[in-house]
Amino acid sequence: MSFLPELASNGRGLIEKWGRFTLFTGRLFAVTPRALLRPGLLIEQVYNTGALSLVIVMLSGLFVGMVLGLQGYDLLRRFGSTESLGSAVALGLLRELGPVVTALLFAGRAGTALTSEIGLMSATDQLSAMEMMAVDPVRRVCAPRFIGGVIAMPLLAAIFSAIGIFGGQLVGVTLMGVDAGQFWSQMRGAVELRDITEGVIKSGAFGLACSAIAVFEGYHAVPTAEGVGRATTRTVVTSSVAVLVLDYMITALLL
Amino acid sequence: MASVPERPATAAAGCIARLDGVGYQIGGRTVFDGLDIAIERGKVTAIMGPSGTGKTTLLRLITGQIRASRGRVEVDGEDLGGLDTDGLYRLRRRMGMLFQNGALLTDLDVYENVAFPLREHTRLPEALVARIVLMKLQAVGLRGAARLMPAELSGGMARRVALARAIVMDPKLLIYDEPFAGLDPIAMGVVLRLIRSTNDALGLTSIVVSHDVQEIGLLADRAYLLSAGRVAAAGTPATLAADPAPAVRQFMGGEADGPVPFHYPAPDYAEQLLGAEVPT
Numbered sequence: 278m279s280f281l282p283e284l285a286s287n288g289r290g291l292i293e294k295w296g297r298f299t300l301f302t303g304r305l306f307a308v309t310p311r312a313l314l315r316p317g318l319l320i321e322q323v324y325n326t327g328a329l330s331l332v333i334v335m336l337s338g339l340f341v342g343m344v345l346g347l348q349g350y351d352l353l354r355r356f357g358s359t360e361s362l363g364s365a366v367a368l369g370l371l372r373e374l375g376p377v378v379t380a381l382l383f384a385g386r387a388g389t390a391l392t393s394e395i396g397l398m399s400a401t402d403q404l405s406a407m408e409m410m411a412v413d414p415v416r417r418v419c420a421p422r423f424i425g426g427v428i429a430m431p432l433l434a435a436i437f438s439a440i441g442i443f444g445g446q447l448v449g450v451t452l453m454g455v456d457a458g459q460f461w462s463q464m465r466g467a468v469e470l471r472d473i474t475e476g477v478i479k480s481g482a483f484g485l486a487c488s489a490i491a492v493f494e495g496y497h498a499v500p501t502a503e504g505v506g507r508a509t510t511r512t513v514v515t516s517s518v519a520v521l522v523l524d525y526m527i528t529a530l531l532l
Numbered sequence: 533m534a535s536v537p538e539r540p541a542t543a544a545a546g547c548i549a550r551l552d553g554v555g556y557q558i559g560g561r562t563v564f565d566g567l568d569i570a571i572e573r574g575k576v577t578a579i580m581g582p583s584g585t586g587k588t589t590l591l592r593l594i595t596g597q598i599r600a601s602r603g604r605v606e607v608d609g610e611d612l613g614g615l616d617t618d619g620l621y622r623l624r625r626r627m628g629m630l631f632q633n634g635a636l637l638t639d640l641d642v643y644e645n646v647a648f649p650l651r652e653h654t655r656l657p658e659a660l661v662a663r664i665v666l667m668k669l670q671a672v673g674l675r676g677a678a679r680l681m682p683a684e685l686s687g688g689m690a691r692r693v694a695l696a697r698a699i700v701m702d703p704k705l706l707i708y709d710e711p712f713a714g715l716d717p718i719a720m721g722v723v724l725r726l727i728r729s730t731n732d733a734l735g736l737t738s739i740v741v742s743h744d745v746q747e748i749g750l751l752a753d754r755a756y757l758l759s760a761g762r763v764a765a766a767g768t769p770a771t772l773a774a775d776p777a778p779a780v781r782q783f784m785g786g787e788a789d790g791p792v793p794f795h796y797p798a799p800d801y802a803e804q805l806l807g808a809e810v811p812t
Contacts, residue, residue, distance in 0.1 A: 397638075398637075401635060401638070402631040405631065406631055406635035406637075409595060410649045411621040411622070412649070412652045
C-alpha cells in the first residue's frame with residue numbers, strides 16, 4: 278500500500294524540479310543581456326556547441342537525406358509520381374526531420390558536454406571559487422553556454438537540412454534516375470517560406486530547451502563523479518522527450 | 533588612581549570577523565550550537581578540529597555561502613544576515629579564498645587564472661593586468677609557469693597559483709581551506725612560509741582551516757579548536773598543546789580513542805558475535 282505515498286512524493290519531486298528549472302531559466306534570461314556584452318565568451322561557446330557538432334550533424338544529415346530519398350522514391354513509385362521526390366525530401370527535412378534529428382543529436386553531443394563540463398566545474402569547486410571571487414557563475418559560465426547553444430542549434434539544423442537535401446538528391450537523381458530538372462523544380466514549387474519559418478521556429482525552440490536543460494542539469498548536478506554521470510544521462514533523456522513533445526505542440530500550433 | 537576601564541569596543545574594532553552565538557542546522561542535524569569566534573586583524577588564526585566538526589561549514593558561514601540559523605556573523609563591519617547578493621559580492625571582493633585543491637579554472641592557463649578576477653571586476657589596460665599578474669606570480673615563485681595549464685601543475689603548485697589569484701585583488705581577509713592536505717613535506721613548507729609571508733607583507737588577516745597540528749603550531753598566532761559544534765579551546769597553539777581537557781588532548785596528541793570514540797556506534801560486540809547476526 279506504499280504505492281500512493283510514493284506516487285505523491287514522486288509527483289511532488291517532479292513539480293519541485295520543474296519549479297527549480299523555471300526559476301533557473303528565469304535567472305538565465307535575466308543575466309543574458311550582460312552576458313551578451315562579452316562576445317568573446319559567446320563565440321567560444323558557439324564554437325564548442327556548434328562547430329564541434331558539425332561533423333556528426335553533417336554525416337547524419339547526409340544519411341537521413343539518403344534514406345528519405347530511398348523510402349520516398351519507393352513510396353512515390355507506387356503512385357507513379359516519383360518526380361515529386363524533391364518536394365517530399367525537402368519538406369520532410371525542412372519542417373520536421375532537420376530540426377528534430379539535429380536537436381536529438383545536439384542533446385547527445387553538445388548537451389552532454391555542457392552538463393558534464395559544468396557539473397565537473399561544480400565538483401571541483403570551480404563554481405564556488407567564482408562565487409568567492411564575487412563572480413556570478415550563472416552569468417559567467419551558464420549564460421554564455423546557454424546563448425551559444427541557442428545560436429548554434431538553428432544553424433546546425435539548417436546545415437542538416439541542406440546536406441539532407443543533397444543526400445536525397447544523390448539517391449533519387451543519381452542512383453534511382455529521377456529527372457534532375459523535375460526533382461529541383463518540384464522542390465522549388467512546393468517549398469514555401471512558411472515551411473522554412475516552421476523549421477527555424479522549431480530549431481530555435483529546441484535550441485532553447487536543450488541548452489537550458491543541459492546547463493540546468495550541470496549546474497544542479499550532485500558534485501560527485503556519480504552525480505555528474507547521472508545528470509548527463511538526465512540531460513539526454515529530458516532533452517529528447519522535451520524535443521518530441523515541443524515538436525508536436527509547435528506543429529499543431531502552426532498547421 | 534583611576535583604574536583603566538575595560539573597552540570591549542576597541543577589541544571589537546580590532547576584529548575583522550566575529551561570530552556571536554552562531555547556530556547552524558542542516559537537515560535536522562545541529563552543526564553549530566552557540567559558536568563564538570573572533571578573528572583579529574593582522575593575525576593568522578587557525579580553525580582546527582576533527583573531520584566532520586564543521587570547519588568548512590564555518591568558512592562557508594564567514595564567506596556568506598550559507599546563512600546562520602541563529603546568532604550573528606559579522607565580517608569587516610558588515611552583518612552578513614542583512615546583506616543581499618549584491619552586498620555579499622561587494623564584501624567578497626575584499627576577501628580571498630583558497631580552496632582545498634586550488635579550484636583553478638581548468639580551461640584557463642595559470643596566467644589567465646590569476647588575471648580572472650581583474651578581468652571580471654576591472655577594466656585595466658592589458659599592460660597593467662600583465663604587470664599585476666606577473667608580480668603576484670613572482671610572489672609565489674611561479675612566474676615561469678604562467679603558460680602552463682592547471683592539469684600540468686602539481687598539487688602544491690596549484691595551491692600557489694590559487695594563492696596568487698586570491699591576492700590579485702588585494703583583499704583584506706584571506707581564507708585557506710585545508711591548505712596542507714595531501715602535500716609532500718617540501719610543498720607543505722613552501723605553502724606554510726607563503727601563508728605567513730603573504731599575511732605579514734601585505735598586512736592581511738588570514739584564517740587557516742586545518743587539522744595539521746604541527747604546521748599550525750609553526751604558523752598560527754591564535755587557534756580555535758572546534759568540537760561537537762562548539763569552541764573546545766582557544767588561544768595560542770602553545771596554550772592549546774598544554775590544555776588538559778580530554779577533547780583537546782586527544783586532538784593535539786593524535787590519540788585514537790577519547791571523547792571522539794574510535795568505534796562508530798554499534799550494538800554490543802559479544803551479543804552480535806554470539807548471535808552471528810548480519811548487520812542490518
